Amino acid sequence: MRLSVVVPVFDEEDVLPLFAGRLRPVLDALGVDYEVITVDDGSRDATPMVLELIRREWPELRVIRLRRNSGHQNALTAGLHRSRGQYVVSLDVDLQDPPEVIAEMLRLAETSGLDVVYGVRADRSTDTAFKRWTAGLYYRLVRRVVGSPVPRHAGDFRMLSRTAVDALTELPEHLPVYRLLVPWLGLPSGEVTYVRERRAAGRSKYPIARMVRLAVDSITGFSAAPLRVATWLGCAGIALCVALAGAGIALHLWGTVVPGWTSLLVAMVFLGALQLLCLGLLGEYVARVFTQLQGRPPYVVSSDSLSRPYATTGR
Known part of the structure:
Protein backbone atom coordinates (compact mmCIF):
# COMPACT_ATOMS: atom_id res chain seq x y z
CA MET A 1 0.00 0.00 0.00
CA ARG A 2 1.35 3.41 -0.97
CA LEU A 3 -0.35 5.80 1.42
CA SER A 4 -2.02 5.81 4.86
CA VAL A 5 -3.81 8.82 6.32
CA VAL A 6 -4.20 8.76 10.12
CA VAL A 7 -7.01 10.90 11.54
CA PRO A 8 -7.62 11.13 15.32
CA VAL A 9 -11.32 11.78 16.02
CA PHE A 10 -13.10 12.82 19.21
CA ASP A 11 -16.73 14.01 19.27
CA GLU A 12 -16.70 15.18 15.65
CA GLU A 13 -20.12 14.10 14.37
CA ASP A 14 -20.74 17.49 12.72
CA VAL A 15 -17.55 17.78 10.71
CA LEU A 16 -17.04 14.15 9.63
CA PRO A 17 -19.30 14.22 6.52
CA LEU A 18 -17.61 17.44 5.36
CA PHE A 19 -14.18 15.94 6.01
CA ALA A 20 -14.91 12.75 4.06
CA GLY A 21 -16.45 14.69 1.18
CA ARG A 22 -13.31 16.79 0.83
CA LEU A 23 -10.62 14.19 1.55
CA ARG A 24 -11.85 11.36 -0.68
CA PRO A 25 -11.60 13.21 -4.03
CA VAL A 26 -8.06 14.31 -3.14
CA LEU A 27 -6.90 10.77 -2.40
CA ASP A 28 -8.75 9.19 -5.33
CA ALA A 29 -7.04 11.67 -7.67
CA LEU A 30 -3.59 10.51 -6.53
CA GLY A 31 -4.06 7.20 -8.34
CA VAL A 32 -2.35 5.15 -5.59
CA ASP A 33 -3.54 2.51 -3.16
CA TYR A 34 -4.43 4.16 0.12
CA GLU A 35 -6.24 3.75 3.43
CA VAL A 36 -7.74 6.33 5.76
CA ILE A 37 -7.41 5.30 9.41
CA THR A 38 -9.82 7.16 11.67
CA VAL A 39 -9.03 6.60 15.35
CA ASP A 40 -12.14 7.21 17.45
CA ASP A 41 -10.71 8.38 20.76
CA GLY A 42 -13.65 7.33 22.93
CA SER A 43 -16.22 9.70 21.41
CA ARG A 44 -19.40 10.30 23.41
CA ASP A 45 -21.60 11.62 20.60
CA ALA A 46 -22.78 10.01 17.34
CA THR A 47 -19.25 9.91 15.88
CA PRO A 48 -19.06 6.05 15.80
CA MET A 49 -22.35 5.79 13.89
CA VAL A 50 -21.35 8.52 11.44
CA LEU A 51 -18.05 6.75 10.78
CA GLU A 52 -19.81 3.46 10.11
CA LEU A 53 -22.19 5.13 7.66
CA ILE A 54 -19.32 6.76 5.79
CA ARG A 55 -17.37 3.49 5.72
CA ARG A 56 -20.23 1.72 3.93
CA GLU A 57 -19.76 4.09 0.99
CA TRP A 58 -15.99 4.46 1.26
CA PRO A 59 -14.22 1.07 1.47
CA GLU A 60 -10.80 2.66 1.98
CA LEU A 61 -11.98 4.11 5.28
CA ARG A 62 -10.82 2.15 8.31
CA VAL A 63 -12.22 2.76 11.79
CA ILE A 64 -10.21 2.01 14.93
CA ARG A 65 -12.08 2.56 18.17
CA LEU A 66 -10.37 3.08 21.54
CA ARG A 67 -12.12 1.93 24.70
CA ARG A 68 -11.66 5.29 26.43
CA ASN A 69 -10.42 8.75 25.70
CA SER A 70 -6.63 8.51 25.66
CA GLY A 71 -5.70 11.91 24.26
CA HIS A 72 -4.86 13.22 20.81
CA GLN A 73 -1.22 12.09 20.78
CA ASN A 74 -2.04 8.56 21.95
CA ALA A 75 -4.81 8.28 19.36
CA LEU A 76 -2.26 9.34 16.77
CA THR A 77 0.07 6.65 18.12
CA ALA A 78 -2.60 3.98 17.66
CA GLY A 79 -3.07 5.00 14.04
CA LEU A 80 0.66 5.15 13.28
CA HIS A 81 1.27 1.72 14.82
CA ARG A 82 -1.46 0.14 12.67
CA SER A 83 -0.77 1.96 9.42
CA ARG A 84 0.38 -0.06 6.41
CA GLY A 85 1.37 2.57 3.86
CA GLN A 86 4.85 3.34 2.58
CA TYR A 87 4.01 6.94 3.45
CA VAL A 88 1.82 7.97 6.38
CA VAL A 89 0.09 11.33 6.73
CA SER A 90 -1.30 12.53 10.07
CA LEU A 91 -4.21 14.92 9.68
CA ASP A 92 -6.81 16.46 11.99
CA VAL A 93 -10.47 16.12 11.09
CA ASP A 94 -11.43 19.79 11.51
CA LEU A 95 -10.24 20.74 7.97
CA GLN A 96 -8.10 23.60 9.25
CA ASP A 97 -5.21 21.83 7.54
CA PRO A 98 -6.27 21.44 3.88
CA PRO A 99 -6.18 17.84 2.58
CA GLU A 100 -5.21 19.13 -0.87
CA VAL A 101 -1.66 19.66 0.45
CA ILE A 102 -1.20 15.87 0.72
CA ALA A 103 -0.54 15.60 -3.03
CA GLU A 104 2.27 18.16 -2.79
CA MET A 105 3.71 16.38 0.27
CA LEU A 106 3.78 13.03 -1.52
CA ARG A 107 5.38 14.53 -4.62
CA LEU A 108 8.09 16.26 -2.57
CA ALA A 109 8.82 13.14 -0.51
CA GLU A 110 9.15 10.93 -3.61
CA THR A 111 11.16 13.31 -5.79
CA SER A 112 13.55 14.44 -3.04
CA GLY A 113 13.84 11.15 -1.14
CA LEU A 114 12.62 12.67 2.12
CA ASP A 115 11.50 10.75 5.18
CA VAL A 116 9.56 13.67 6.70
CA VAL A 117 7.55 16.45 5.09
CA TYR A 118 6.15 19.02 7.51
CA GLY A 119 3.01 21.00 6.86
CA VAL A 120 3.92 24.53 7.95
CA ARG A 121 1.25 27.17 8.53
CA ALA A 122 2.33 30.22 6.54
CA ASP A 123 -0.82 32.17 7.37
CA ARG A 124 -2.72 31.80 10.66
CA SER A 125 -5.00 34.80 10.29
CA THR A 126 -8.05 32.57 10.77
CA ASP A 127 -6.91 31.77 14.32
CA THR A 128 -7.72 34.10 17.17
CA ALA A 129 -5.08 36.55 18.36
CA PHE A 130 -4.82 34.60 21.62
CA LYS A 131 -4.28 31.34 19.74
CA ARG A 132 -1.56 32.87 17.58
CA TRP A 133 0.14 34.40 20.61
CA THR A 134 0.12 31.19 22.65
CA ALA A 135 1.29 29.13 19.66
CA GLY A 136 4.19 31.51 19.06
CA LEU A 137 5.08 31.40 22.74
CA TYR A 138 5.00 27.59 22.72
CA TYR A 139 7.35 27.25 19.74
CA ARG A 140 9.78 29.86 21.08
CA LEU A 141 9.82 28.08 24.43
CA VAL A 142 10.39 24.56 23.11
CA ARG A 143 13.03 25.70 20.62
CA ARG A 144 14.96 27.39 23.41
CA VAL A 145 14.53 24.70 26.08
CA VAL A 146 14.57 21.53 23.98
CA GLY A 147 17.21 22.73 21.57
CA SER A 148 16.05 20.53 18.68
CA PRO A 149 15.31 22.01 15.24
CA VAL A 150 11.55 22.23 15.69
CA PRO A 151 9.93 23.85 12.63
CA ARG A 152 7.96 26.97 13.54
CA HIS A 153 4.19 26.66 13.17
CA ALA A 154 4.37 22.97 12.23
CA GLY A 155 1.72 21.02 14.12
CA ASP A 156 0.70 17.40 13.62
CA PHE A 157 0.03 17.72 9.88
CA ARG A 158 2.99 15.89 8.34
CA MET A 159 3.98 13.03 6.06
CA LEU A 160 6.28 10.25 7.29
CA SER A 161 8.01 7.52 5.36
CA ARG A 162 7.79 3.93 6.54
CA THR A 163 11.35 4.32 7.87
CA ALA A 164 10.27 7.23 10.06
CA VAL A 165 7.13 5.44 11.28
CA ASP A 166 9.10 2.32 12.21
CA ALA A 167 11.64 4.46 14.08
CA LEU A 168 8.86 6.15 16.06
CA THR A 169 7.21 2.81 16.81
CA GLU A 170 10.43 1.50 18.37
CA LEU A 171 10.67 4.42 20.81
CA PRO A 172 9.46 3.55 24.35
CA GLU A 173 7.45 6.75 24.72
CA HIS A 174 4.38 6.67 26.98
CA LEU A 175 3.64 10.38 26.64
CA PRO A 176 4.65 11.13 23.04
CA VAL A 177 4.74 14.64 21.60
CA TYR A 178 5.26 14.02 17.91
CA ARG A 179 5.98 17.60 16.93
CA LEU A 180 9.19 17.19 18.97
CA LEU A 181 9.83 13.46 18.51
CA VAL A 182 9.85 13.62 14.71
CA PRO A 183 12.51 16.37 14.45
CA TRP A 184 14.53 14.54 17.11
CA LEU A 185 14.95 11.59 14.73
CA GLY A 186 17.12 13.74 12.47
CA LEU A 187 15.81 12.19 9.24
CA PRO A 188 15.91 14.03 5.88
CA SER A 189 12.99 16.45 5.90
CA GLY A 190 11.29 19.18 3.92
CA GLU A 191 8.43 21.61 4.31
CA VAL A 192 5.23 22.48 2.49
CA THR A 193 3.53 25.74 3.43
CA TYR A 194 -0.20 26.37 3.40
CA VAL A 195 -2.84 28.78 4.64
CA ARG A 196 -4.59 27.58 7.78
CA GLU A 197 -8.36 27.59 7.36
CA ARG A 198 -11.22 28.01 9.78
CA ARG A 199 -12.70 24.98 11.50
CA ALA A 200 -15.33 23.52 9.16
CA ALA A 201 -17.81 22.63 11.92
CA GLY A 202 -18.03 21.79 15.60
CA ARG A 203 -15.88 23.14 18.41
CA SER A 204 -12.17 22.88 19.10
CA LYS A 205 -11.11 19.93 21.25
CA TYR A 206 -7.93 21.72 22.32
CA PRO A 207 -8.88 24.18 25.10
CA ILE A 208 -6.31 26.13 27.09
CA ALA A 209 -5.91 23.32 29.65
CA ARG A 210 -4.82 20.84 26.97
CA MET A 211 -2.51 23.39 25.42
CA VAL A 212 -0.81 23.88 28.79
CA ARG A 213 -0.58 20.11 29.24
CA LEU A 214 1.02 19.79 25.81
CA ALA A 215 3.59 22.43 26.72
CA VAL A 216 4.41 20.69 30.02
CA ASP A 217 4.75 17.29 28.31
CA SER A 218 6.92 18.84 25.61
CA ILE A 219 9.36 20.37 28.06
CA THR A 220 9.53 17.63 30.70
CA GLY A 221 9.68 14.89 28.06
CA PHE A 222 12.62 16.36 26.17
CA SER A 223 14.70 18.37 28.59
CA ALA A 224 15.96 18.43 32.17
CA GLY A 295 4.08 -0.36 31.89
CA ARG A 296 0.42 0.23 31.07
CA PRO A 297 -0.37 0.74 27.39
CA PRO A 298 -1.12 4.38 26.50
CA TYR A 299 -4.28 3.27 24.69
CA VAL A 300 -6.54 0.21 24.46
CA VAL A 301 -8.15 -0.68 21.14
CA SER A 302 -11.79 -1.74 21.29
CA SER A 303 -12.22 -2.64 17.60
CA ASP A 304 -10.60 -2.32 14.20
CA SER A 305 -12.77 -2.39 11.09
CA LEU A 306 -9.91 -3.95 9.12
CA SER A 307 -10.93 -7.29 10.57
CA ARG A 308 -14.54 -6.85 9.47
CA PRO A 309 -14.58 -5.09 6.07
CA TYR A 310 -17.79 -4.58 4.16
CA ALA A 311 -18.27 -6.51 0.93
CA THR A 312 -17.67 -4.01 -1.85
CA THR A 313 -16.94 -4.10 -5.54
CA GLY A 314 -14.22 -1.47 -5.41
CA ARG A 315 -13.70 2.22 -5.13
Whole structure:
Protein backbone atom coordinates (compact mmCIF):
# COMPACT_ATOMS: atom_id res chain seq x y z
CA MET A 1 0.00 0.00 0.00
CA ARG A 2 1.35 3.41 -0.97
CA LEU A 3 -0.35 5.80 1.42
CA SER A 4 -2.02 5.81 4.86
CA VAL A 5 -3.81 8.82 6.32
CA VAL A 6 -4.20 8.76 10.12
CA VAL A 7 -7.01 10.90 11.54
CA PRO A 8 -7.62 11.13 15.32
CA VAL A 9 -11.32 11.78 16.02
CA PHE A 10 -13.10 12.82 19.21
CA ASP A 11 -16.73 14.01 19.27
CA GLU A 12 -16.70 15.18 15.65
CA GLU A 13 -20.12 14.10 14.37
CA ASP A 14 -20.74 17.49 12.72
CA VAL A 15 -17.55 17.78 10.71
CA LEU A 16 -17.04 14.15 9.63
CA PRO A 17 -19.30 14.22 6.52
CA LEU A 18 -17.61 17.44 5.36
CA PHE A 19 -14.18 15.94 6.01
CA ALA A 20 -14.91 12.75 4.06
CA GLY A 21 -16.45 14.69 1.18
CA ARG A 22 -13.31 16.79 0.83
CA LEU A 23 -10.62 14.19 1.55
CA ARG A 24 -11.85 11.36 -0.68
CA PRO A 25 -11.60 13.21 -4.03
CA VAL A 26 -8.06 14.31 -3.14
CA LEU A 27 -6.90 10.77 -2.40
CA ASP A 28 -8.75 9.19 -5.33
CA ALA A 29 -7.04 11.67 -7.67
CA LEU A 30 -3.59 10.51 -6.53
CA GLY A 31 -4.06 7.20 -8.34
CA VAL A 32 -2.35 5.15 -5.59
CA ASP A 33 -3.54 2.51 -3.16
CA TYR A 34 -4.43 4.16 0.12
CA GLU A 35 -6.24 3.75 3.43
CA VAL A 36 -7.74 6.33 5.76
CA ILE A 37 -7.41 5.30 9.41
CA THR A 38 -9.82 7.16 11.67
CA VAL A 39 -9.03 6.60 15.35
CA ASP A 40 -12.14 7.21 17.45
CA ASP A 41 -10.71 8.38 20.76
CA GLY A 42 -13.65 7.33 22.93
CA SER A 43 -16.22 9.70 21.41
CA ARG A 44 -19.40 10.30 23.41
CA ASP A 45 -21.60 11.62 20.60
CA ALA A 46 -22.78 10.01 17.34
CA THR A 47 -19.25 9.91 15.88
CA PRO A 48 -19.06 6.05 15.80
CA MET A 49 -22.35 5.79 13.89
CA VAL A 50 -21.35 8.52 11.44
CA LEU A 51 -18.05 6.75 10.78
CA GLU A 52 -19.81 3.46 10.11
CA LEU A 53 -22.19 5.13 7.66
CA ILE A 54 -19.32 6.76 5.79
CA ARG A 55 -17.37 3.49 5.72
CA ARG A 56 -20.23 1.72 3.93
CA GLU A 57 -19.76 4.09 0.99
CA TRP A 58 -15.99 4.46 1.26
CA PRO A 59 -14.22 1.07 1.47
CA GLU A 60 -10.80 2.66 1.98
CA LEU A 61 -11.98 4.11 5.28
CA ARG A 62 -10.82 2.15 8.31
CA VAL A 63 -12.22 2.76 11.79
CA ILE A 64 -10.21 2.01 14.93
CA ARG A 65 -12.08 2.56 18.17
CA LEU A 66 -10.37 3.08 21.54
CA ARG A 67 -12.12 1.93 24.70
CA ARG A 68 -11.66 5.29 26.43
CA ASN A 69 -10.42 8.75 25.70
CA SER A 70 -6.63 8.51 25.66
CA GLY A 71 -5.70 11.91 24.26
CA HIS A 72 -4.86 13.22 20.81
CA GLN A 73 -1.22 12.09 20.78
CA ASN A 74 -2.04 8.56 21.95
CA ALA A 75 -4.81 8.28 19.36
CA LEU A 76 -2.26 9.34 16.77
CA THR A 77 0.07 6.65 18.12
CA ALA A 78 -2.60 3.98 17.66
CA GLY A 79 -3.07 5.00 14.04
CA LEU A 80 0.66 5.15 13.28
CA HIS A 81 1.27 1.72 14.82
CA ARG A 82 -1.46 0.14 12.67
CA SER A 83 -0.77 1.96 9.42
CA ARG A 84 0.38 -0.06 6.41
CA GLY A 85 1.37 2.57 3.86
CA GLN A 86 4.85 3.34 2.58
CA TYR A 87 4.01 6.94 3.45
CA VAL A 88 1.82 7.97 6.38
CA VAL A 89 0.09 11.33 6.73
CA SER A 90 -1.30 12.53 10.07
CA LEU A 91 -4.21 14.92 9.68
CA ASP A 92 -6.81 16.46 11.99
CA VAL A 93 -10.47 16.12 11.09
CA ASP A 94 -11.43 19.79 11.51
CA LEU A 95 -10.24 20.74 7.97
CA GLN A 96 -8.10 23.60 9.25
CA ASP A 97 -5.21 21.83 7.54
CA PRO A 98 -6.27 21.44 3.88
CA PRO A 99 -6.18 17.84 2.58
CA GLU A 100 -5.21 19.13 -0.87
CA VAL A 101 -1.66 19.66 0.45
CA ILE A 102 -1.20 15.87 0.72
CA ALA A 103 -0.54 15.60 -3.03
CA GLU A 104 2.27 18.16 -2.79
CA MET A 105 3.71 16.38 0.27
CA LEU A 106 3.78 13.03 -1.52
CA ARG A 107 5.38 14.53 -4.62
CA LEU A 108 8.09 16.26 -2.57
CA ALA A 109 8.82 13.14 -0.51
CA GLU A 110 9.15 10.93 -3.61
CA THR A 111 11.16 13.31 -5.79
CA SER A 112 13.55 14.44 -3.04
CA GLY A 113 13.84 11.15 -1.14
CA LEU A 114 12.62 12.67 2.12
CA ASP A 115 11.50 10.75 5.18
CA VAL A 116 9.56 13.67 6.70
CA VAL A 117 7.55 16.45 5.09
CA TYR A 118 6.15 19.02 7.51
CA GLY A 119 3.01 21.00 6.86
CA VAL A 120 3.92 24.53 7.95
CA ARG A 121 1.25 27.17 8.53
CA ALA A 122 2.33 30.22 6.54
CA ASP A 123 -0.82 32.17 7.37
CA ARG A 124 -2.72 31.80 10.66
CA SER A 125 -5.00 34.80 10.29
CA THR A 126 -8.05 32.57 10.77
CA ASP A 127 -6.91 31.77 14.32
CA THR A 128 -7.72 34.10 17.17
CA ALA A 129 -5.08 36.55 18.36
CA PHE A 130 -4.82 34.60 21.62
CA LYS A 131 -4.28 31.34 19.74
CA ARG A 132 -1.56 32.87 17.58
CA TRP A 133 0.14 34.40 20.61
CA THR A 134 0.12 31.19 22.65
CA ALA A 135 1.29 29.13 19.66
CA GLY A 136 4.19 31.51 19.06
CA LEU A 137 5.08 31.40 22.74
CA TYR A 138 5.00 27.59 22.72
CA TYR A 139 7.35 27.25 19.74
CA ARG A 140 9.78 29.86 21.08
CA LEU A 141 9.82 28.08 24.43
CA VAL A 142 10.39 24.56 23.11
CA ARG A 143 13.03 25.70 20.62
CA ARG A 144 14.96 27.39 23.41
CA VAL A 145 14.53 24.70 26.08
CA VAL A 146 14.57 21.53 23.98
CA GLY A 147 17.21 22.73 21.57
CA SER A 148 16.05 20.53 18.68
CA PRO A 149 15.31 22.01 15.24
CA VAL A 150 11.55 22.23 15.69
CA PRO A 151 9.93 23.85 12.63
CA ARG A 152 7.96 26.97 13.54
CA HIS A 153 4.19 26.66 13.17
CA ALA A 154 4.37 22.97 12.23
CA GLY A 155 1.72 21.02 14.12
CA ASP A 156 0.70 17.40 13.62
CA PHE A 157 0.03 17.72 9.88
CA ARG A 158 2.99 15.89 8.34
CA MET A 159 3.98 13.03 6.06
CA LEU A 160 6.28 10.25 7.29
CA SER A 161 8.01 7.52 5.36
CA ARG A 162 7.79 3.93 6.54
CA THR A 163 11.35 4.32 7.87
CA ALA A 164 10.27 7.23 10.06
CA VAL A 165 7.13 5.44 11.28
CA ASP A 166 9.10 2.32 12.21
CA ALA A 167 11.64 4.46 14.08
CA LEU A 168 8.86 6.15 16.06
CA THR A 169 7.21 2.81 16.81
CA GLU A 170 10.43 1.50 18.37
CA LEU A 171 10.67 4.42 20.81
CA PRO A 172 9.46 3.55 24.35
CA GLU A 173 7.45 6.75 24.72
CA HIS A 174 4.38 6.67 26.98
CA LEU A 175 3.64 10.38 26.64
CA PRO A 176 4.65 11.13 23.04
CA VAL A 177 4.74 14.64 21.60
CA TYR A 178 5.26 14.02 17.91
CA ARG A 179 5.98 17.60 16.93
CA LEU A 180 9.19 17.19 18.97
CA LEU A 181 9.83 13.46 18.51
CA VAL A 182 9.85 13.62 14.71
CA PRO A 183 12.51 16.37 14.45
CA TRP A 184 14.53 14.54 17.11
CA LEU A 185 14.95 11.59 14.73
CA GLY A 186 17.12 13.74 12.47
CA LEU A 187 15.81 12.19 9.24
CA PRO A 188 15.91 14.03 5.88
CA SER A 189 12.99 16.45 5.90
CA GLY A 190 11.29 19.18 3.92
CA GLU A 191 8.43 21.61 4.31
CA VAL A 192 5.23 22.48 2.49
CA THR A 193 3.53 25.74 3.43
CA TYR A 194 -0.20 26.37 3.40
CA VAL A 195 -2.84 28.78 4.64
CA ARG A 196 -4.59 27.58 7.78
CA GLU A 197 -8.36 27.59 7.36
CA ARG A 198 -11.22 28.01 9.78
CA ARG A 199 -12.70 24.98 11.50
CA ALA A 200 -15.33 23.52 9.16
CA ALA A 201 -17.81 22.63 11.92
CA GLY A 202 -18.03 21.79 15.60
CA ARG A 203 -15.88 23.14 18.41
CA SER A 204 -12.17 22.88 19.10
CA LYS A 205 -11.11 19.93 21.25
CA TYR A 206 -7.93 21.72 22.32
CA PRO A 207 -8.88 24.18 25.10
CA ILE A 208 -6.31 26.13 27.09
CA ALA A 209 -5.91 23.32 29.65
CA ARG A 210 -4.82 20.84 26.97
CA MET A 211 -2.51 23.39 25.42
CA VAL A 212 -0.81 23.88 28.79
CA ARG A 213 -0.58 20.11 29.24
CA LEU A 214 1.02 19.79 25.81
CA ALA A 215 3.59 22.43 26.72
CA VAL A 216 4.41 20.69 30.02
CA ASP A 217 4.75 17.29 28.31
CA SER A 218 6.92 18.84 25.61
CA ILE A 219 9.36 20.37 28.06
CA THR A 220 9.53 17.63 30.70
CA GLY A 221 9.68 14.89 28.06
CA PHE A 222 12.62 16.36 26.17
CA SER A 223 14.70 18.37 28.59
CA ALA A 224 15.96 18.43 32.17
CA ALA A 225 16.12 22.24 32.02
CA PRO A 226 13.24 22.73 34.52
CA LEU A 227 15.17 20.73 37.12
CA ARG A 228 18.19 22.94 36.52
CA VAL A 229 15.96 26.00 36.86
CA ALA A 230 14.81 24.66 40.22
CA THR A 231 18.46 24.26 41.25
CA TRP A 232 19.32 27.81 40.24
CA LEU A 233 16.23 29.16 41.99
CA GLY A 234 17.33 27.35 45.14
CA CYS A 235 20.80 28.87 44.86
CA ALA A 236 19.30 32.31 44.32
CA GLY A 237 17.06 31.84 47.35
CA ILE A 238 20.02 30.87 49.52
CA ALA A 239 22.00 33.88 48.28
CA LEU A 240 19.06 36.15 49.07
CA CYS A 241 18.72 34.71 52.57
CA VAL A 242 22.46 35.23 53.22
CA ALA A 243 22.15 38.83 52.03
CA LEU A 244 19.13 39.44 54.25
CA ALA A 245 20.94 37.90 57.23
CA GLY A 246 23.95 40.14 56.61
CA ALA A 247 21.73 43.20 56.34
CA GLY A 248 19.98 42.26 59.58
CA ILE A 249 23.28 41.90 61.44
CA ALA A 250 24.53 45.22 60.09
CA LEU A 251 21.34 47.02 61.15
CA HIS A 252 21.60 45.48 64.60
CA LEU A 253 25.21 46.66 65.00
CA TRP A 254 24.23 50.14 63.92
CA GLY A 255 21.44 50.16 66.49
CA THR A 256 18.67 50.37 63.94
CA VAL A 257 15.51 48.51 64.80
CA VAL A 258 13.41 47.20 61.93
CA PRO A 259 9.74 47.53 62.95
CA GLY A 260 7.04 45.03 61.98
CA TRP A 261 7.13 41.56 60.56
CA THR A 262 6.39 42.40 56.92
CA SER A 263 9.86 41.63 55.64
CA LEU A 264 9.97 38.38 57.55
CA LEU A 265 6.57 37.33 56.24
CA VAL A 266 7.52 38.18 52.65
CA ALA A 267 10.73 36.19 52.97
CA MET A 268 8.88 33.19 54.39
CA VAL A 269 6.22 33.28 51.67
CA PHE A 270 8.88 33.66 48.98
CA LEU A 271 10.91 30.71 50.23
CA GLY A 272 7.79 28.59 50.69
CA ALA A 273 6.66 29.30 47.13
CA LEU A 274 10.15 28.52 45.86
CA GLN A 275 10.13 25.15 47.60
CA LEU A 276 6.69 24.29 46.24
CA LEU A 277 7.79 25.26 42.73
CA CYS A 278 10.85 23.04 42.96
CA LEU A 279 8.78 20.16 44.36
CA GLY A 280 6.25 20.60 41.56
CA LEU A 281 8.95 20.46 38.88
CA LEU A 282 10.46 17.40 40.50
CA GLY A 283 7.01 15.83 40.74
CA GLU A 284 6.50 16.14 36.98
CA TYR A 285 9.58 14.02 36.35
CA VAL A 286 8.72 11.52 39.08
CA ALA A 287 5.26 11.16 37.55
CA ARG A 288 6.79 10.37 34.16
CA VAL A 289 9.06 7.74 35.72
CA PHE A 290 6.09 6.29 37.61
CA THR A 291 4.02 6.07 34.43
CA GLN A 292 6.90 4.42 32.59
CA LEU A 293 7.44 1.84 35.35
CA GLN A 294 3.75 0.92 35.44
CA GLY A 295 4.08 -0.36 31.89
CA ARG A 296 0.42 0.23 31.07
CA PRO A 297 -0.37 0.74 27.39
CA PRO A 298 -1.12 4.38 26.50
CA TYR A 299 -4.28 3.27 24.69
CA VAL A 300 -6.54 0.21 24.46
CA VAL A 301 -8.15 -0.68 21.14
CA SER A 302 -11.79 -1.74 21.29
CA SER A 303 -12.22 -2.64 17.60
CA ASP A 304 -10.60 -2.32 14.20
CA SER A 305 -12.77 -2.39 11.09
CA LEU A 306 -9.91 -3.95 9.12
CA SER A 307 -10.93 -7.29 10.57
CA ARG A 308 -14.54 -6.85 9.47
CA PRO A 309 -14.58 -5.09 6.07
CA TYR A 310 -17.79 -4.58 4.16
CA ALA A 311 -18.27 -6.51 0.93
CA THR A 312 -17.67 -4.01 -1.85
CA THR A 313 -16.94 -4.10 -5.54
CA GLY A 314 -14.22 -1.47 -5.41
CA ARG A 315 -13.70 2.22 -5.13
